[in-house]
Amino acid sequence: MIKFADPYWLVLLIFPIGYLVFYFYRRYLRPAAMAFSDLSLFSNARQTIRCRFQKARPWLSAAAISIAILAAARPQTSFGQKQVFSEGIDIMLILDTSGSMRAEDFKPYNRLAIAKEVISKFIEGRQGDRIGLVVFSRQAFTQCPLTADLNLLRRFLDMVDFGMVDDGTAIGLALATAANRMIESDAKSKVMILLTDGANNAGEIDPLTAAKAISALGIKVYTIGAGREGLVDIPVDDPIFGRRYVKMQSDVDEKILQKIADITGGRFYRARDAQMLGQIYDQISRLEKSKIEIKEYYEHEEHYEIFLIISLAVFSLEFIIGNLVARSIP
Numbered sequence: 001m002i003k004f005a006d007p008y009w010l011v012l013l014i015f016p017i018g019y020l021v022f023y024f025y026r027r028y029l030r031p032a033a034m035a036f037s038d039l040s041l042f043s044n045a046r047q048t049i050r051c052r053f054q055k056a057r058p059w060l061s062a063a064a065i066s067i068a069i070l071a072a073a074r075p076q077t078s079f080g081q082k083q084v085f086s087e088g089i090d091i092m093l094i095l096d097t098s099g100s101m102r103a104e105d106f107k108p109y110n111r112l113a114i115a116k117e118v119i120s121k122f123i124e125g126r127q128g129d130r131i132g133l134v135v136f137s138r139q140a141f142t143q144c145p146l147t148a149d150l151n152l153l154r155r156f157l158d159m160v161d162f163g164m165v166d167d168g169t170a171i172g173l174a175l176a177t178a179a180n181r182m183i184e185s186d187a188k189s190k191v192m193i194l195l196t197d198g199a200n201n202a203g204e205i206d207p208l209t210a211a212k213a214i215s216a217l218g219i220k221v222y223t224i225g226a227g228r229e230g231l232v233d234i235p236v237d238d239p240i241f242g243r244r245y246v247k248m249q250s251d252v253d254e255k256i257l258q259k260i261a262d263i264t265g266g267r268f269y270r271a272r273d274a275q276m277l278g279q280i281y282d283q284i285s286r287l288e289k290s291k292i293e294i295k296e297y298y299e300h301e302e303h304y305e306i307f308l309i310i311s312l313a314v315f316s317l318e319f320i321i322g323n324l325v326a327r328s329i330p
Contacts, residue, residue, distance in 0.1 A: 002076070002303070003075070003076060003078060004074060004076075005073070005074035005075075005076055005300070005302075006073050006074050007073055008073075009072040009073040010069065010073050012069045013066055015065065016061075016062035016063075016065040016066045016069075017062070019058070019061070020059075020062050023058045056321065057318055057321055057322055060314055060317055060321070061318050063314050064312075064318060067307050067310050067311040068307070068308070070307050071305075071307035071308045071311060074302060075304060076300045076301055076302050076303055077303065078299070078300050078301075079299045079301070088128045089126075089130075089187060089189040089190070089288055090129070090130045090132075090146055090182060090185045090187040090189070090190045090191070091126065091129055091130070091131045091132070091190075091191045091288070092132045092146070092181060092182055092192045092193075093123075093131060093133045093193050093195075094134045094136065094174050094178050094193065094196075095112075095115060095116075095119070095133065095134070095136070095160065096112075096136060096137070096169065096174075096196035096197060097112060097135050097136065097160060097161070097162055097164060098137040098138075098168060098169045098196075098197075099162065099167045099234070100197050100198050100227075100234070102162065102234050102235060103227060103232040103234050103248065104232075104233050104234070104235065105228045105232045105233070105250075105273070106226075106274045106277070107273075107274065111197055111226055111227060112160075112162065114277060115195055115277065116157055116158070116160060118274070118278045119157060119281065121278070121281070122281040122285060123150050124154075128148075129148070130147060130148050130185075130187070131153055132144055132153075132178075132181055132182075133156060133157060133160075134174055134178045134181070135160055135164060136170055136173065136174035137164070137165050137168050137169065137170070137202075138167060138169075138170055138202040138203070139165040139170060139173065139203075140170055140173045140176075140178075140203070141165070141177065143159070143160060146181060146182070146185065169198040169200055169201050170201075170202040170203030170205075171194070171196060171199075171200040171203070171207045171210075171256070172203050172204075172206050172207040172208075172209065173202070173203030174194070175194065175207060175210035175211065175221070176205050176210045176213070178192050179213065179214050179219060182219060183217065189220075189288065190218060190219045190220070191220050191221075191288055192214070192219060192221045192222070192264075193221075193222045193281075193284060194222070194224065194257075196223075196224075196225065196226065196252070197226040197250065197252055198251060198252065198253070199252070199253035200256060207256050208256070208259055208263065211259070211260040211263040212263055214263075214264050215263050215264045215265070220264050220265050220266045221263075221264040221266040222261065222267055222284050223257035223258070223260050223261045223267075223268045223269070224268075224269045224271055224280055225253075225257050225268070225270050225271065226252070226271045226277060227250045227252060227271075227272070228250060228273070229250055229252075229272075230249070230250060231247040231248065231249060232247070232248055233245040233246075233247065234246055234248045
């Protein structure tokens with residue numbers, strides 16, 4: 001792609017254009033200074049080569065001047081490369097898949113379905129980071145280790161569902177599992193985002209003990225308590241009577257989640273509906289920004305010589321026509 005290093009010269013292109021306008025006005029539009037006989041009988045007369053060359057002279061003059069102006073504007077092509085230096089963040093997403101996540105207070109779907117949808121959008125906006133996923137209920141396991149392939153991570157997220165392990169809520173074990181995946185991380189910033197709707201009732205590791213160990217590793221934990229307070233509807237599939245709903249008490253342990261966030265230098269959030277959950281992940285994404293530096297290098301190749309040569313050639317052609325081939329008598 002050709003660019004001009006000194007584009008202000010292009011303003012002068014108005015002169016050859018004005019010259020052509022003036023020439024055609026004077027030759028064809030301006031009223032004659034004196035009356036002359038009707039020459040319509042000669043309109044079909046064959047024109048000589050000299051006459052044709054004579055008519056080409058103003059075009060050649062305007063073209064030569066225009067090309068010279070383009071040469072003065074220094075046309076050039078640029079060859080560049082871009083280097084991107086990314087100081088990304090390692091993020092472990094920790095997602096609760098216990099039975100209480102079936103509650104349908106996050107309309108129009110249950111808590112897990114909405115959480116997966118929101119987390120997927122969060123992942124999409126974290127280009128340059130490595131992100132992993134830990135899933136837990138009574139047990140915890142790594143659904144996807146830290147990876148920069150965010151499309152792969154989102155496919156693993158789509159596979160998350162209920163019943164992958166026995167029911168329960170092992171928050172401490174989930175934190176320990178995620179921490180184990182980040183021990184060898186050399187990222188300057190390491191973050192966990194824990195989403196749960198219950199209280200720790202399984203696993204051999206106390207959540208606060210896990211939080212202290214995580215803090216020692218320099219990992220920050222953002223905790224999210226999902227769901228409305230009070231009784232919520234949970235669907236139950238009965239083989240005889242079909243699907244029915246039962247009431248269950250929502251028991252998010254806000255105190256423990258707050259302490260985990262305080263110990264590790266993170267924040268605690270409360271999401272009572274789908275909209276609030278989306279806003280929380282957006283806020284966390286803004287708080288944890290990756291540092292990306294872009295350097296661009298360009299080499300320029302000048303082409304004004306070609307335009308000068310063409311301009312001189314056209315000038316020479318116009319000179320030859322005007323003084324030798326189709327010389328006019330004043």
